[in-house]
Amino acid sequence: MANESMIHAEGLSKRYGKTVALDGISFDVPAGSILGMLGPNGAGKTTAVRILTTLALPTAGRARVAGFDVVSDAAQVRRNIGVTAQDATVDELLTGRQNLVMIGRLSGLSRANAKRRANELLDDFELDDAGGRVLKSYSGGMRRRLDLAAGLVTRPPVLFLDEPTTGLDPTSRSRMWDVIRKLVADGVTLLLTTQYLDEADELADRIVVVDHGLIIANGTSAELKAKVGGARLELTLNGPNADAAAVIRPLCDGDVHTSHDGRQLRAPVRSGTGLATTIVRTLDRAGITVDDVQVHQPSLDDVFFALTGHATEADDDNEIDPEKVAV
Amino acid sequence: MTTLTLPHVTETLTPRPPGVVRRINDVFSLTVRNLVHIAREPAQLSDVTIQPILFTALFVYVFGAGVTIAHGGTYASYAIAGMLALNLTTSAMGTAVGLSNDLNGGIIDRFRTLPMWRPAVLVGRSLTDLLTSVICTAFVVATGLLVGWRPERSLLYTLGGFAIFWLFSYALSWGCACLGIVSKGPESAQGVGLVILFPLAIVSNALVPTAHMPTALRAVANWNPVSAVTAAARELFGNPNPSALVHAWPMQHPIDASLLWSFALLALFAPLATVLYRRRTTD
Numbered sequence: 001m002a003n004e005s006m007i008h009a010e011g012l013s014k015r016y017g018k019t020v021a022l023d024g025i026s027f028d029v030p031a032g033s034i035l036g037m038l039g040p041n042g043a044g045k046t047t048a049v050r051i052l053t054t055l056a057l058p059t060a061g062r063a064r065v066a067g068f069d070v071v072s073d074a075a076q077v078r079r080n081i082g083v084t085a086q087d088a089t090v091d092e093l094l095t096g097r098q099n100l101v102m103i104g105r106l107s108g109l110s111r112a113n114a115k116r117r118a119n120e121l122l123d124d125f126e127l128d129d130a131g132g133r134v135l136k137s138y139s140g141g142m143r144r145r146l147d148l149a150a151g152l153v154t155r156p157p158v159l160f161l162d163e164p165t166t167g168l169d170p171t172s173r174s175r176m177w178d179v180i181r182k183l184v185a186d187g188v189t190l191l192l193t194t195q196y197l198d199e200a201d202e203l204a205d206r207i208v209v210v211d212h213g214l215i216i217a218n219g220t221s222a223e224l225k226a227k228v229g230g231a232r233l234e235l236t237l238n239g240p241n242a243d244a245a246a247v248i249r250p251l252c253d254g255d256v257h258t259s260h261d262g263r264q265l266r267a268p269v270r271s272g273t274g275l276a277t278t279i280v281r282t283l284d285r286a287g288i289t290v291d292d293v294q295v296h297q298p299s300l301d302d303v304f305f306a307l308t309g310h311a312t313e314a315d316d317d318n319e320i321d322p323e324k325v326a327v
Numbered sequence: 328m329t330t331l332t333l334p335h336v337t338e339t340l341t342p343r344p345p346g347v348v349r350r351i352n353d354v355f356s357l358t359v360r361n362l363v364h365i366a367r368e369p370a371q372l373s374d375v376t377i378q379p380i381l382f383t384a385l386f387v388y389v390f391g392a393g394v395t396i397a398h399g400g401t402y403a404s405y406a407i408a409g410m411l412a413l414n415l416t417t418s419a420m421g422t423a424v425g426l427s428n429d430l431n432g433g434i435i436d437r438f439r440t441l442p443m444w445r446p447a448v449l450v451g452r453s454l455t456d457l458l459t460s461v462i463c464t465a466f467v468v469a470t471g472l473l474v475g476w477r478p479e480r481s482l483l484y485t486l487g488g489f490a491i492f493w494l495f496s497y498a499l500s501w502g503c504a505c506l507g508i509v510s511k512g513p514e515s516a517q518g519v520g521l522v523i524l525f526p527l528a529i530v531s532n533a534l535v536p537t538a539h540m541p542t543a544l545r546a547v548a549n550w551n552p553v554s555a556v557t558a559a560a561r562e563l564f565g566n567p568n569p570s571a572l573v574h575a576w577p578m579q580h581p582i583d584a585s586l587l588w589s590f591a592l593l594a595l596f597a598p599l600a601t602v603l604y605r606r607r608t609t610d
Contacts, residue, residue, distance in 0.1 A: 053440050056610040078442040089437035093364045105356040106443040108349055134367065150437065 004067075006031045006158050006189035007052060011061035013213075014047050021047040023213035024061060029191055029206075031157075034184055036204025036221075037193040038303070044213040045193035046086060049162045052191065053083045066158050082151030086162040088143050089150070090135060096122060096146050097131040100153060107154045114153075121149040125179065141172030148179065159183065159190045165199060177202060198297050201225070209307060217307050225298065228306040232296045233279065235265040238289035247286045248279055269295060350444040357451030361425060362458070374421070375463035379414045383470040386410060386534065394535055400567030407471035408560040409533035411492050412553050414463050416528040419499035420520040422456045426507035427516040430607060439608060446601055449504055456500040460493050479565025488563035491585050495556045498589040499524075501596035508603040532578075533557045536569040549575035552588035559585040 007029035014022040022044045029035040037045050050056035052063055054074040063070045066080035083089075090099045097118050104114030122131040125145045135143060144164065151159060164180070165173045180203055184190060194200050200207045201221045209217040209224070217224060230253055237244055240262025249256055252267040259265070269275060276293050283290055365371050383406070391402030429435050429448065438448060478485040503520060510516035530544060531537075531553040537545050548554055554570065558581035561568035570578045577584035 050610065055436055055439055075442060078440055081440065083437075083440045085433065085436055087433040087436075089433040091360065091434050092432075093367045094360065098360075098363065102356050102360055103437070103441065106353055106438065106441045106447075108352075108442060 004031050005029065005064075006066055007035070007191055008064045009048070009052070009061070010063065012048060012051055012058050012063055013060040014044075014051060014056060015059045020213050022051070022058075025208075025210065025213070025215050026061075027208050027215065027218065029189055031189050032184075032187050033205040034190045034192060034203055036200030036207040037191060037210055038195070038197065038200045038207050039193070039210035040195060040304070043210040045210055046162055047213075048210070049083075049085075049160050049191070049193060053081055053160050054078055079154075080156055080158055082154070082156040082159045084144075084148045084151045084159075084161045084164055086166065088147055090143065090147050092135045095132050095134050096127055096138070096142075099135065099146065100149060103150050104153045109154065117153055121152060125149045139172075141168055141175070144168060144172070144176065145179070148176070152183070157187075157189060159188050161190065161192045163193055163195065166195065197303055209303060211304070211307075217303075224303065228298045228303050230268055230270050231298065233265070233267045233269040233275075234292075234294045234296065235279070235283075235290060236292040237263045237265070237283075238291050239263065241288050243286065244283060244288050247283060247288065251275070251279055251282065263291075350447065353444045353447035354450045354454065357447050358454045358458075361451060361455035364425075365455075365459070371421075372459065372462070375414065375418045375459045376466050378417075379410065379463055379466040380470045382414060383407070383410045383467055383474065387474045390534065396536065396567045396569060401475060403471070403475045404477065405561070405567045405569075406534070407467065407476040408488070408557050408564060408566060410467050410471065411464060411489075411560065412531065412533040412557040413528045414467055415460050415492050415496040416499060416553055417521070417524050418459060418463050419456060419496055419503045420517060420524060421459055421503075422452050422500040423503040423507035423510065423516040423520045424513045425455065426452050426504055427510050427513040430508065431512055435608065445608075446604070449501075449600055449604055452504060453497060453500045456503075457493060457497050460496045464489055464492065476566075480563065484563045484565070488560035491556055491559050491563070491582070491589075494589045495552065495585060495592075498592035498596065501593060501600050504600040505596055505603055508600060508607050527551065528553055531557060532570045537573065538569065546575075549573055549578055552585070552592070554578070555581050555584035555588055 005028040007027075009028075010026050011024045012022050012026070013020070013024045025044070025048060027035065037048065039045050047056065051058050052065055052070060054070055054077050057071060065077045068074075068076040068080070070077050091102070094102065100118035100121055101111075101114045104117050105111065109117065119128075119131070122128045125148070127142060127145060127149070130138060130142055135146070138146065148161070148164065151161075161180070165176050168176065177199070180190070180192070184203075192200070192203060204221065206218070206220055207224055208215045217227070233248075233252065235244075235248070242262065244265055245256040245258050248265065248267065251269070253270050254268040256265055256267040276295055280290050280293055386409075387403045387406055391406065394402050394405075396402060396405045426449070429452075435448070439445075478488070503524075506520055506523075507513075507516045510519060531548050531551045533553055537548040537554070540548055549570075555577040558568055558570040558578055560566075562571075562581055568581075570581070573579075577588075
């Protein structure tokens with residue numbers, strides 16, 4: 001039972017008139033794992049989530065969530081899922097607590113249980129002070145946390161989070177990540193959509209990359225990165241130094257490229273905690289002064305270049321310029 | 328699926344199985360939610376609080392000066408049933424606007440992913456409307472009593488008159504639910520609603536006796552459900568009811584006609600609203 005597929009999609013397609021939102025995607029999410037669905041805006045991520053959460057009907061294909069068919073057994077699916085959509089799906093005119101109690105009641109909890117659960121969740125999500133306030137006064141981060149809490153009222157075994165951190169500031173974002181990690185530690189099965197490679201990398205066990213309604217890559221974060229290439233180090237020295245490249249070479253993942261003025265160094269690296277510090281310290285010990293150091297993580301754009309040869313912008317689709325790709 | 332249950336999930340969080348009790352709970356939760364909305368933005372209520380006071384005072388003092396009621400009686404004693412008809416008819420729009428707001432916001436997607444009884448969204452809305460109808464009635468009656476209106480029969484008959492209005496208003500709110508579902512947004516729902524409901528309320532015996540209306544208009548007014556409801560209430564309040572002299576079946580049997588109209592509207596619009604709602608929320 002441990003490897004049972006909690007989310008199973010098979011050739012899911014969705015057409016809106018002539019627009020193809022999903023063009024036949026298949027994947028499985030084993031119980032207790034996180035699938036990261038990575039893709040740009042308009043790739044079909046939200047459509048996939050809407051079908052799996054019974055909000056939309058597939059044009060073709062089938063899907064099962066928690067063992068139930070999303071079309072013929074939608075009511076059973078709803079009893080087993082929690083959803084946090086991209087747009088806030090909470091009531092602006094209710095307080096945080098009233099929202100959670102209402103959702104608990106509508107999920108079939110008794111009044112006492114709904115209230116107890118609401119207080120628990122407000123506590124868990126550090127919203128206990130804000131619980132009595134109307135949502136209009138909430139910040140974006142608070143609203144997202146409440147929206148996530150709303151998906152957890154009945155402790156559903158399967159969770160869908162559609163771009164849970166899009167538009168959040170870095171602090172709220174890392175807070176959201178902590179919450180999500182905690183959930184998974186509790187054994188929830190999760191499908192997470194995101195536009196950020198680092199988010200999928202940070203949270204997901206497996207990643208599917210979606211573009212134009214199709215899955216264009218499927219694997220672990222490490223497998224995906226192997227295709228894309230790792231992070232890139234960029235250093236600016238205080239002055240030209242011929243030894244610098246040799247000094248940092250052991251810390252890098254490939255050859256170090258020195259600019260013609262001898263001040264700028266570039267090299268592929270395997271990012272890890274404290275890499276920048278180690279590099280600066282090593283150079284310092286060698287008597288080399290560093291003005292600027294940056295470790296660039298590969299972005300969604302890098303992934304798309306590597307996988308498809310085109311950028312994420314939908315406008316660029318028709319004109320794949322081979323020279324541009326080579327640069 | 329038991330192996331997937333989270334370690335701290337307790338028996339107490341198991342949702343109740345679906346059934347009549349669950350349905351009533353769902354409707355109740357959503358009605359409470361709608362009432363909280365009203366409490367937060369009381370301006371929403373102006374059409375069942377300030378408007379009735381204003382209309383009643385204006386009509387009684389402005390129209391009352393020019394309208395004479397056959398066989399005696401003051402305009403005030405004639406007008407209050409009409410004021411109830413006018414205000415309760417137009418206030419049914421609350422359902423159209425509220426439902427349209429819900430359908431155009433994100434909250435409807437939340438409801439749709441919950442294991443709840445789906446029509447509860449509609450039933451909760453219509454019950455909210457019924458409660459605002461009661462509030463509206465209180466404001467009209469209070470203003471009426473101030474301007475000299477009195478029910479002349481027993482309390483039971485008076486309550487019967489109110490009940491006829493509430494039933495009719497409730498049936499209309501299901502019609503307005505259809506409007507709210509098919510409209511593009513709350514503003515257009517309100518606009519279209521007014522265009523339908525205002526003439527419905529005006530071309531009737533609610534504000535002036537129908538006897539001097541042009542023939543075609545008089546025929547419409549005599550068969551207008553608003554006229555039947557208003558005439559029935561006048562009978563039950565013991566107020567002047569010139570329509571009793573009109574030789575049209577609904578005016579001769581206003582109570583029967585009111586009940587028939589209300590149940591017919593309900594039988595038409597409640598299933599229609601459910602179908603339209605399902606269609607609107609199917610993607």
